[in-house]
Amino acid sequence: MSRSLAIAILAGLLISCSSEERALGPDLPQTAPNGRTDPRISIAENNFYQISQGGRYFSWYGCNGCHHAGAPISLDAPTPEKRRSFTFIYSAIANGHPGLGFGVSIPSEQIWQLTAYVRDLPRHHEEKIDRLNDDQSSEPSGRIWKGPL
Structure with missing residues (x-):
């Protein structure tokens, strides 16, 4: 194998890992x-790990009790563009559930991850949904989350 090919492969591997980067803590x-x-x-939105964590929290907090795979996530907004915007979905999760107040009981960084996951849902094809369901089958799941005990 030529030296330039080896360098190109190594560079490709290093570049491809950025969408899996995991930040924990104050970042x-x-x-x-x-x-x-x-x-x-x-x-x-461009980090597969953050989206994946959002999927875990979607199940953990029982969001899938009402918003199961394939069910529309109804969000009241004046325009479809606003309904799909990151800021609107974040606000709907944090403030939009009457009486539940998720913004005071779910940490902000997890709401970011939930929002990234919800925005990624339209890109979920059947195989991806099956894989996510298999991955999450052993994860804890709430029916409808009511906040910390």
Whole structure:
């Protein structure tokens, strides 16, 4: 194998790992998004690990009790673009469930991950849904989460 081919393969491997990067601790967002142009949005949405964690929390917190696979996630917004926006979905999770107040009981960084997962849902094809269901079959799951005990 030529040296340039080996360097190209190594560079490709290093570059491809960025979408799996895992940040733990204070690097995760601690506050709500600051509008559509918040640079943290693209970081959350382009990171497979953050989206995957959002899927775990979707099950853990019992979101799938009402919003099961294939069911629409109904969000009241004046326009379809706003309904799909990261900031609107974040706000709907944090503040939009009457009487549940998820924003005070679910940490902000987890709401970021949940939002990234919800925004990724339209890209879920049958095989991906099956894989996610298999991955999460042994995870704890709430029927409908009511907050910490």
